[in-house]
Amino acid sequence: MPLSLVVNGRPHSVDVDPSTPLLYVLSDDLRLRGPKFGCGLGQCGACTVIVRGQAIRSCVTPVRLMAGAEITTLEGLGSPEKPHPIQQAFIDEQAAQCGFCLNAVIMTAKAFLDQHPTASDEEIRSAFANVLCRCFTHTRLMKAIDRYRRGLGGPAAGDQARGR
């Protein structure tokens, strides 16, 4: 039976096994390139999408649970010509090597900071306890996240450290 999904504001009807993880529907049926298969186990974040403001791991989320839900993927935030401020922050900081983790990092950061715009460094680190980057671009990733946080009016990196 076809399932209805709303992805990046557009309705889609997909006819798949309802146990199929959402990721496969997004990347294979809908040909989206943002969410990626990293582990299939919910351990790395590569497949992250945003649903109801929450970052969820689409590789372990059966598509049937998403029926009718509004799903935002990385391409739903902005385009190369008009990136979302958080995407622009990663471009400005040149925060990538292979770039395969950027979906994980950007989507996790956006969901978290939009809900917690004044999050401390420590709180941000907790939000990234299960997000990986194997090129270890960590220094730049954190700078980009901080840049976006400052744009939201949050504290600058290191404020908490200095305050201690």
Place this chain on the structure above:
Amino acid sequence: MRFTPEANEALARAGFSRRTFLKGAGVLLVGFSAAAVGERTGLAQGPFGTQDRRVARQLDSWLAIGADGRVTAYTGKCELGQGMFTVQTQLVAEELSVALHRVHLIQCDTALTPDQGTTSGSQSTPTNFNHRNLAQAAATAREALVGMAARKLGVPASGLALEDGVIHAKETPAKRVTYAQLVGGRKFELEVSDTAKRRPASEWTVLGKPIGRIGLPEIATGQFEYVHNVHVPGMLHGQVVRPPTVGAALAGVDEHSVSGLPGFVKLVVRKNFVGVVCEKPWQAIQAARALKATWTPGPPLPPQAQLYERLRSQQPSRDTLVVDSGDVDRTLAQAATVLKATYLYPYQMHGSMGTSCAVADVSHGKATVWSPTQSAYPTRSGVAMLLGMAVDDVHVIFKQGAGCYGLNGADTVSYDAALLSQAVGRPVRIQLTRKDEMVWENFGYAYVLDQRVGVDAGGTIVAWDCETWSPTRGNRPGYGRPGNVITGFLAGFEPEPFDARAATPPTRFRNGANAAPSYVAGCAGGTCDGAGTVRSERVLAHQVASPFFTGPLRSPSRLQNTFAHESMMDEVAAHLKADPVAFRLKHLSDPRLADVVKAAARRAGWDARPSPRPGNPRTGVVHGRGIACVAYEGDNGYSALVAEVEVDQDTGRITVTRFVAGQDCGPISNPDGMRNQIEGGALQGMSRVLGEAVTWDEEKVTSLDWRSYHSLPVGIRVPVFESELLNRTDVPATGAGETVITIAAAAIGNAVFDATGARLREAPFTPERVRAALAAR
């Protein structure tokens, strides 16, 4: 971004039956047949297609000026996340004096680009940025264009200036001609000149500048096409069913266990290679899980706890004397002090963020493989061997994958896709499961390293003796060994045989694996090519057979050797109560290496004194600093790294709080790109030394996901990072991607010693090992 992903894809597929090609300023995609390439698109380049590995001498193999004046360049060195696409584009733009966006770079496509072997070994910059290959081709093209313009305009070459694809007379700028008018759409028909002059670094306006990564806006917005995103019409999805244990052989397979599953297309068996093909990716995963196969177990694996002891005694072995002055035992016997230590390093994995993926279309006697391989041409040969096809009937198109750092599953998954596609006669995509990626990749080498260092009464090192053991099996497949990775092996090809060999005295000193420490003179065959002063020297390396496939994980052997050398140097300095920086400088003869040590120490505000740090308590949190340095591969990049750490002596947890690097890799092509590599290298080295180790039980690898293999997450306290780049334009360009990772382990271990007085000799430095070392103080 200068190309849309569609345009990128089109370029990569150019010259290939009914394909598309980017033309003009937008994304006008024009269908054309291969025969009409030159005519329809103004592109002069014909299919390259060489089978042998001759260096491409024809300028047209490297560069073409289109009818629209755009420059198309062809390279065999591809983008792996290290920035090679961007810097090569900068290089061509610089040498031809055109704007960056007027250069189209086509990378690693066996129908189009020169065969430059493998993108590896920190060789892309030395290969393409010095006086040969791509750089020299671009210089040749510039010289040729100027010569043509001089004849056309009747102005001597010295009176001409180049500006964004236009050559004009300096005196009368109205006298002008464009590149397109001179040669657009036609071949140069010239050989690459050995004497064409490169643009001097002092005049660079594009190269040497911190140009942002081409493609990053597309990556950050989910538009970039990785190999994972390649969709071919009619494409099916495959999965492999690897043996349950190492060395197991297929005894039987029950097709009925999967034949009724939704979307099932075919079960593929070839000797011990087993795979399934289905309509949809999730169906293929379920079919692979459901398949009932029986396997005959292989011999038991050596117990992990006994790995290092076994390496020492295992026979046969392949032995290499890297250097041997012949007097080491005598000098050590006469030394005032002899220090001995053994260092241990585990198998580690590449563990790519995205599991490896490839798409293959094998039909009508031809094969096309979209592959993230670092070795397009060698992979073409391997695929041809596996499929029983002629090499010329196989086309490998590189598509960027997740960062690979050496030999991840990229080659093996390309074979998987090809075998599955051949079996069904339709295009097949496969992306490995996390377990299949991690359990069967070619691991980085485990190592045992024994050090003996003799010191005279005056506190100078007089002898250095190093003996190492490491296991090996398989490697990069190269042009003829598909059995060097798991899929080729399962399908019936043997890995490179393990040749036992007795050591013979070296006739020349080569330190390509950094087997010798930087402090030895490296004398052999009448010359001394080492970076140091110690003349009584011996380095003996043993390789033995590995139960697991192994391969070149970023800084292969160089990292393990340097961990032992740079830690040992620190032990000697500490024993003599000497400052680690001053003690290193005292034993270095190579000024470039000495300079990076000084630069890093100066930038770090190095606290010159012996280690350990006086006054640190023996409980609670303590701080320390350490340094390590390397002349990578002897002469392929010079780096020093200062690490500052915090050690919680109660928990055994190490936190690196600051890294300061000094680096000299000759002329810098892109300083921001180099900083990015330094930062990533140091942190990857940190993750490897703090937590990463392959584990196994009696029959199988047990580190199979991110719970069982420990990669430091993005949410760690990231160290403060500073890099001091020494930009030397009077020497050849070297590699820069493997330098700093090589020294991270020792810099951290030395800092821990400085903080605590406890020496860590076994990686990874887990909290348990740290606590044990602290208890043993």
